[in-house]
Amino acid sequence: MTTHALPEAWRRGLYETIARRRDMRAFLPDPIPHETLARMLSAANQAGSVGFSQPWNFLVVENLDTRRQIRAHVEQERMRAAAAFSEERRAKYLAFKLEGILDAPINLCITCDQERFGPAVIGKNTIPETAVYSTCCAVQNLWLAARAEGVGVGWVSILEPHVLRTILRIPDRILPVAYLCVGFVESFPEQPTFEAAGWLPRIPLKNLVFHDQWGDPPNSKLRCALEADQGNCARMSGPKTDDTSGIVT
């Protein structure tokens, strides 16, 4: 029944990439080779999409003036968001570096055309948002490909879609889904930033899995397997730190 499992080394490659992916906010200015960027975009383009509608576009933003405009808007939104936090947390929030729009050599805007191939797309009749869901799957593929290539990606979500549309001349019918900073990095941290900083705790996987009805726990065998894994499946036999420079081939 497992005859279609991929070879051990390939499986490990996937799991290691998933475990080592991080949301990055600090970047080196080095340019990204075109071949590397093409592999990342190709990975995104191979995501599944509702009814094979392929609703995405990829806008590579290099122009510095454009990026300055976008960064100014993000900075406004960041200050506006600060008001939502308690006074104690606000200082900590404002101390976080949340984006590298100008540091990174490129930004990438990944958009969704909900009308691609017309209104009658298989599987999109009941939930129109499935086109956006497909676009997010493409983002995740790109994020993983970037990590495998040693390229950092930071998703900047504190910006208004209509502002991005104006600055990047994106038509009204197109939804900008992800605005990403993309570049090489000094290092990939072992833990997500907000976990390492004690901002929010990691939720144990076994608490997130239900069986048959919402709220009912999984059976004991699955619970044991989830506890044994602890969200760290790839790491059990892998190197302890992110420094893989010695094993790059």
Added chain:
Amino acid sequence: MTTHALPEAWRRGLYETIARRRDMRAFLPDPIPHETLARMLSAANQAGSVGFSQPWNFLVVENLDTRRQIRAHVEQERMRAAAAFSEERRAKYLAFKLEGILDAPINLCITCDQERFGPAVIGKNTIPETAVYSTCCAVQNLWLAARAEGVGVGWVSILEPHVLRTILRIPDRILPVAYLCVGFVESFPEQPTFEAAGWLPRIPLKNLVFHDQWGDPPNSKLRCALEADQGNCARMSGPKTDDTSGIVT
């Protein structure tokens, strides 16, 4: 600058998995080992999430009566959707097998709690939907892990969230994002179903990439790299078919 690139074999593992992932609708009844399912769920749980909010839950649906109710609803939606297609395409649409809800040994409902950790989550102030975007990234991680394990996943999107909530007793504040059929399969097809059937064409990647402003083509170097890749980066040196049974380790 590429010192953080993962080893060649790991990179290939990721790209091969991305290239071989398919949306499946036919399944074998064989049960999925708990350890395999745990690795898939762990992969999902390692997705990035806005402000580290980890907004997802995973509901493993095994109960056959429950699945029969869900399938009956999907069948209704499928017939309703048929009306949107021209007469010529309608017959073809109705001939597609769109789900394996009862064939697969389990179904998985992946949900999003947009209120997890309260309303003040870093990065979610401007676009509340980012929690749903994060959940889709988790879905894609699970989909890739499943493929690596030789497990097929089919995303069923022709169902109403409120119907799923009722049948699975999911609270109103929780959005069911993905309803997946999960099981071993006879084979993974070389091409996506709708591409192979001539339903919709694959869009050349170079047509989907813009530079600096919407509609402006990428520079000639990137265009060449995109054309060389043709959405098939992992396949260039890989086996021609999906039959990897001979190289499973």
